[in-house]
Amino acid sequence: MNANQYKQLKEREDVLDFATLNATRRILAQHDQAHLADRITRILSNDKIDKPSLHNASQERFSDFYRVSLAAEDVAAIVSILFDFEAEIIDTNPSAADLTDKWSSLNELTKQ
Numbered sequence: 001m002n003a004n005q006y007k008q009l010k011e012r013e014d015v016l017d018f019a020t021l022n023a024t025r026r027i028l029a030q031h032d033q034a035h036l037a038d039r040i041t042r043i044l045s046n047d048k049i050d051k052p053s054l055h056n057a058s059q060e061r062f063s064d065f066y067r068v069s070l071a072a073e074d075v076a077a078i079v080s081i082l083f084d085f086e087a088e089i090i091d092t093n094p095s096a097a098d099l100t101d102k103w104s105s106l107n108e109l110t111k112q
Helices: 003-010 018-030 034-046 072-089 096-111
Strands: 015-017 065-067
Touching: 003 015, 003 065, 015 018, 015 096, 018 034, 018 065, 018 072, 018 096, 034 065, 034 072, 072 096
Parallel strands: none
Antiparallel strands: 015 065
């Protein structure tokens, strides 16, 4: 895979970065949603997009991207949980809105 192909893949709507998925997994686990957290763990284990051979951070997990293939109802449930989480902490952590926005975009994609 060349750098152009990689860039196109990671910009797809059904692709999320490691930090987003890892934070989502943590929030789901904190909200007693082990079954959804397990699905995120599966994505992190199995659905990584391979980096081009000359990638400048080829071994850094924080620069990884993953194709997310979840059922529409799972994505909707994750968005709902993240929305509630965001409402709880938005005053102390405005970045929670970014997490919800990323999953909301994925939710829109699964409805199509």
